[in-house]
Amino acid sequence: MRTTTVIGTGAIGTSVALALTRRGVGVHLEDVDRNAARTAEAMGAGSLERPDRQVDLAVLAVPPAQVGRVLARAQESGLARAYLDVASVKKVPHDDVRAMRADPASYIGSHPLAGTERSGPLAARADLFEGRPWVLTPSELTGQDVLNTALEMVSLCDGMPVVMDAGVHDHAVALVSHAPHRLSSLLAARLEHAAEDSVRLAGQGVADVTRIAAGDARLWGDILRSNATAVADVLDSLAAGLGRAVGALRAVSDADPLVRRRAQEELEELLREGNRGCARIVRKPGTRRTELATVSVTISDKPGALAELFTSIGDLGVNIEDVRIEHGQDQTRGLVELVVRKDSAAELSRWLESGGTWAPAR
Ligand SMILES: NC(=O)c1ccc[n+]([C@@H]2O[C@H](COP(=O)([O-])OP(=O)(O)OC[C@H]3O[C@@H](n4cnc5c(N)ncnc54)[C@H](O)[C@@H]3O)[C@@H](O)[C@H]2O)c1
Numbered sequence: 573m574r575t576t577t578v579i580g581t582g583a584i585g586t587s588v589a590l591a592l593t594r595r596g597v598g599v600h601l602e603d604v605d606r607n608a609a610r611t612a613e614a615m616g617a618g619s620l621e622r623p624d625r626q627v628d629l630a631v632l633a634v635p636p637a638q639v640g641r642v643l644a645r646a647q648e649s650g651l652a653r654a655y656l657d658v659a660s661v662k663k664v665p666h667d668d669v670r671a672m673r674a675d676p677a678s679y680i681g682s683h684p685l686a687g688t689e690r691s692g693p694l695a696a697r698a699d700l701f702e703g704r705p706w707v708l709t710p711s712e713l714t715g716q717d718v719l720n721t722a723l724e725m726v727s728l729c730d731g732m733p734v735v736m737d738a739g740v741h742d743h744a745v746a747l748v749s750h751a752p753h754r755l756s757s758l759l760a761a762r763l764e765h766a767a768e769d770s771v772r773l774a775g776q777g778v779a780d781v782t783r784i785a786a787g788d789a790r791l792w793g794d795i796l797r798s799n800a801t802a803v804a805d806v807l808d809s810l811a812a813g814l815g816r817a818v819g820a821l822r823a824v825s826d827a828d829p830l831v832r833r834r835a836q837e838e839l840e841e842l843l844r845e846g847n848r849g850c851a852r853i854v855r856k857p858g859t860r861r862t863e864l865a866t867v868s869v870t871i872s873d874k875p876g877a878l879a880e881l882f883t884s885i886g887d888l889g890v891n892i893e894d895v896r897i898e899h900g901q902d903q904t905r906g907l908v909e910l911v912v913r914k915d916s917a918a919e920l921s922r923w924l925e926s927g928g929t930w931a932p933a934r
């Protein structure tokens with residue numbers, strides 16, 4: 573693949589453009605918002621010049637409801653050999669392609685499972701798709717050469733291709749992306765009118781579960797409308813879980829000791845169900861939470877200390893999968909929690925104990 577046009581130079585389009593430019597693909601940029609396109613160009617994501625011949629691939633990184641229209645117009649102008657969209661839902665764009673009488677043979681639906689709550693080109697990252705699943709939903713009419721071009725593009729972006737039926741995809745993302753967004757947003761909305769004294773205490777826990785609630789309301793409205801039934805089904809099952817939790821919480825202080833004990837058991841069972849679901853999430857390709865361990869270390873809270881620690885751990889050959897930092901009350905020391913693979917944890921602890929520069933935290 574030598575040339576691409578990215579239509580829609582927001583967070584995802586510009587990330588694709590940056591990744592492809594980095595791999596030597598010639599990228600042309602288009603957006604209805606000239607400022608977004610200019611910013612993407614200034615970031616080195618490609619050129620605003622129109623291609624002088626047909627490009628190999630046009631990437632449509634526009635909101636789901638726009639895909640059919642943008643595709644039909646681009647095909648009419650003969651812009652590309654192949655066309656791919658990146659919308660977070662797949663059934664509606666597939667149906668729109670038919671409704672708009674666009675050419676289904678040169679089109680393939682896709683959805684990278686990587687993103688950000690921020691919009692626009694400045695939220696883009698060239699490495700956004702590294703190691704992330706990238707779903708491809710060819711229809712029975714999609715040409716083999718178009719599927720091959722899409723596979724090549726995913727590989728150039730370092731994504732992991734997963735070929736799937738559009739309807740199956742939409743059911744899956746209702747559970748793992750769209751309902752979580754709804755839930756995050758509902759929880760964040762409880763904070764809108766909460767007392768300042770309460771909100772001031774918000775820490776990492778609530779920040780983690782509400783991060784995605786900051787996403788663009790128009791884009792998410794479009795996504796949810798396009799997958800409404802599947803998301804409503806997941807929310808129904810969440811409502812049942814909430815009902816169990818509320819029932820148990822009301823009963824933990826019941827006068828009857830038997831009711832109290834059952835309520836306590838129910839609460840703990842609900843928490844264990846959550847633990848088991850959590851352990852199934854693949855945090856990085858090939859890495860499950862149960863395969864990870866945390867090693868804590870205290871460091872001086874001064875510039876460069878963290879970089880020095882990371883470099884030494886890298887020299888040891890240990891990969892840091894995740895990290896959390898807490899600054900001490902006295903501002904002179906910080907606690908660093910390093911998440912590493914279980915098989916590296918013992919080696920890392922031994923090295924920390926013997927090193928002398930950093931103190932393992934107990
Ligand atoms: N943000 C995410 O986390 C994420 C992840 C995966 C997929 N997606 C999907 O990627 C697509 C883009 O999302 P985003 O987060 O980059 O949004 P964004 O708002 O950052 O960017 C969208 C861009 O498309 C442009 N645009 C809209 N209509 C257009 C049209 N008709 N022609 C040309 N340009 C047009 C807008 O001006 C904007 O610059 C959406 O379909 C979304 O569902 C988003």
Ligand SMILES: O=C(O)C(=O)C[C@]1(C(=O)O)C=C[C@@H](O)C=C1
Pocket residue numbers: 659660684685686687688689748749750784
């Ligand atoms: O991590 C985030 O900020 C995201 O919003 C990512 C996320 C997701 O739910 O996983 C959101 C929507 C996209 O369609 C794909 C990815």
